[in-house]
Amino acid sequence: MRTHLCDRFDIDYPIFVFTPSEKVAAAVTRAGGMGVLGCVRFNHPDELESVLTWMDDNTDGKPYGVDIVMPASVPTEGTPVDIGNLIPQTHRDFVAKTLAGLGVPPLPDDDSSNGGVLGWLHSVARSHVDVALGHRISLIANALGSPPADVIEQAHSVGVPLAALAGTAVHARRHVDNGVDIVVAQGYEAGGHTGEIASMVLVPEVVDAVGDTPVLAAGGIGTGRQVAAALALGASGVWMGSAFLTAAEYDLGVRGDDGPSVIQQALLAATSSDTVRRRIYSGKPARLLKSRWTEAWDADGAPDPLPMPLQNVLVAEAHQRMSQSHDPTAVAMPVGQIVGRMNEIRPAADIIAELVSGYDAATRRLDDIRGC
Numbered sequence: 491m492r493t494h495l496c497d498r499f500d501i502d503y504p505i506f507v508f509t510p511s512e513k514v515a516a517a518v519t520r521a522g523g524m525g526v527l528g529c530v531r532f533n534h535p536d537e538l539e540s541v542l543t544w545m546d547d548n549t550d551g552k553p554y555g556v557d558i559v560m561p562a563s564v565p566t567e568g569t570p571v572d573i574g575n576l577i578p579q580t581h582r583d584f585v586a587k588t589l590a591g592l593g594v595p596p597l598p599d600d601d602s603s604n605g606g607v608l609g610w611l612h613s614v615a616r617s618h619v620d621v622a623l624g625h626r627i628s629l630i631a632n633a634l635g636s637p638p639a640d641v642i643e644q645a646h647s648v649g650v651p652l653a654a655l656a657g658t659a660v661h662a663r664r665h666v667d668n669g670v671d672i673v674v675a676q677g678y679e680a681g682g683h684t685g686e687i688a689s690m691v692l693v694p695e696v697v698d699a700v701g702d703t704p705v706l707a708a709g710g711i712g713t714g715r716q717v718a719a720a721l722a723l724g725a726s727g728v729w730m731g732s733a734f735l736t737a738a739e740y741d742l743g744v745r746g747d748d749g750p751s752v753i754q755q756a757l758l759a760a761t762s763s764d765t766v767r768r769r770i771y772s773g774k775p776a777r778l779l780k781s782r783w784t785e786a787w788d789a790d791g792a793p794d795p796l797p798m799p800l801q802n803v804l805v806a807e808a809h810q811r812m813s814q815s816h817d818p819t820a821v822a823m824p825v826g827q828i829v830g831r832m833n834e835i836r837p838a839a840d841i842i843a844e845l846v847s848g849y850d851a852a853t854r855r856l857d858d859i860r861g862c
Contacts, residue, residue, distance in 0.1 A: 491717070491849050493726045495672075495704055499524060499553050499628055503846060504727025505717070506653075506706055507838075508557050508631070512541050513739040517838035519549045526555040526631055529618040538618055542625040555629030555653075556622045560615040560637045577804050581793050585808050588786045592820040594811050611799060616641070623648055629672075633683060635661060636668040643669075653706065653729075657685020657692070659699035666700050673700055674729045677709030681732045681826035683776045684709065684767065690723070697724030712828035714848020718856070732826040737838040743813050750835050756781065756818035762830030770805065771824060773798030779823045783812065 495504045502522030509515050515525030527545065532538040545554055619641055622630060630637075630645050631653040645652055651671035656662035662673045675696035677689025687695075689709040697705050707720035708729035720728050734740070736754050743753040750758060756779060764780045770787045771778055773796055778784055786792065795801045809822045 491721075491846055493721070495727045501553060503842065504706075504721075505842060505845060506555070506629075506727060506729045507734050508729065508731040509734050509737075509740075511737075511740050511742055512545055513741055514734050514737050514838055515554055516545055516548045517737065517739045518734065518842065519552045519554045521839040521842040523842055524553055524555055524629065525549070526557050526629065528557045529615070529622070530557075530559045530633075532618065533614065535617045535621050538621045539624075542622060542627075546625055553626075553628035555631060556618065556627055557631045557633060558615045558618050558622075558637070559633045560612060560619075560641065561634050573799060573803055577796065577800055578793075581796065581804055584793055585804060588783070589808055589811060592782055592786070592812075593817065594808075594815050594820055597807070597811055597814065619644065623650065629653060631655070631672075631674065636665045636670055639668065655683070655708070656696060657687060659692075659695040662696040662705075663699045666703050670703075672704045672706060674706045674708050675725070676729070677707075678767075679777075679827040680709030681765070681777050681829075682824040683772070683774050684826075685775075689720075693720060693723040693725055709826060710828055712831045714845045714850070715852040717845055717849045718852035732828050733832060733841060734838060735823075735825060736832045736835050737841060738835050739838055744816060752816055752818050753813070753821055753823055754835060756821050756823065757825060757829055757832050758834070759818065760825075760829045760832075762827045765825060765827055765829060769795040769801065771801070771822060773801035776824055777826055779821060779825045779829065781822070782820045783808075783822050 491503050493504045501524050505523035506526055507518040507523055508526045508528060510528040510531055512527055515527040518525035529538055627650060630650055633655055635654045642652055653672035653674055654665040654670040655674045655676045656665055657676055662675065665673055673696055675693045676684055677692045678684055678686055679689055689707060693707045704726040706727045706729040707725035711717060711720060711728050711730050712733040717728050736757055743751040745751040760779060765777050766780050766784050767775055767777045768784060768787065769775055796804055812821055
């Protein structure tokens with residue numbers, strides 16, 4: 491399983507894994523793929539600085555990347571307090587009533603709310619870029635498409651390529667015109683922010699639209715057979731995320747004395763039908779695990795979600811409270827439809843190894859068919 495991206499990034503497999511966990515990202519990189527650490531959860535540059543220093547020291551000198559959330563245009567921002575003042579009281583009351591109905595306990599007295607994940611703000615995302623470029627990263631990916639032109643120039647000036655997610659061929663072509671080096675064609679099946687076109691349709695459309703620019707296929711990829719399908723559609727590699735939420739190294743969320751975390755318990759119990767695509771997570775359409783929290787927002791009388799970043803500020807403490815509770819039926823977790831195949835906790839290296847062996851088996855089967 492080698493494409494030109496393996497040579498370009500000095501990796502063994504063209505498997506790029508987005509994850510909010512630095513431990514998963516490092517494990518993926520050590521196993522021969524490229525771990526890409528999501529930066530949106532870091533509100534302060536010092537937090538990210540510390541984590542990337544850890545990544546530098548725990549990836550055996552192998553390449554890794556970071557993922558930011560930054561729109562191409564620079565928005566007008568206020569302070570978090572200013573933004574909070576724009577949230578209607580009716581929305582706040584709904585969230586409070588819903589959490590009470592779900593039995594989600596308040597935060598401990600010594601654990602204050604983070605006031606929103608500020609990584610959604612342009613200014614904070616820009617600080618993520620500045621911090622990341624001070625480390626030995628090999629890729630910056632942007633979940634919201636092309637970053638501003640000066641950010642692209644800043645990264646290119648030190649030899650760091652940029653990837654951008656696209657949900658249509660038109661978006662992909664625009665990214666290339668803006669100077670992006672790699673396009674991530676993310677289909678409808680994917681977890682988190684995603685468009686409306688399924689991967690089987692989207693990937694070849696994007697490949698044809700961007701010419702020689704490398705394309706990573708994303709959405710609905712969790713087995714070696716699906717990796718083989720993505721490469722057959724013209725992709726130069728795959729971009730994964732959901733399948734590594736049940737990696738043994740994933741350490742976010744509440745965990746008991748042994749066994750999986752509460753979030754992982756919810757994922758392990760889910761089928762491929764147990765996701766919904768809603769704007770309740772951030773204000774933009776995102777695929778989430780179906781839970782009592784998502785059902786509350788679907789019920790009669792629930793308010794419409796607010797636009798980004800107001801929705802994130804609204805639900806930030808709710809997400810924090812649910813992540814620290816012990817109820818797997820009340821979670822707010824982005825995940826793709828591949829969740830139905832996520833049935834066990836295992837090391838990231840084992841997941842990579844199974845992807846490779848599954849790919850080999852799939853390509854041998856195709857060779858046998860072609861030889862008939």
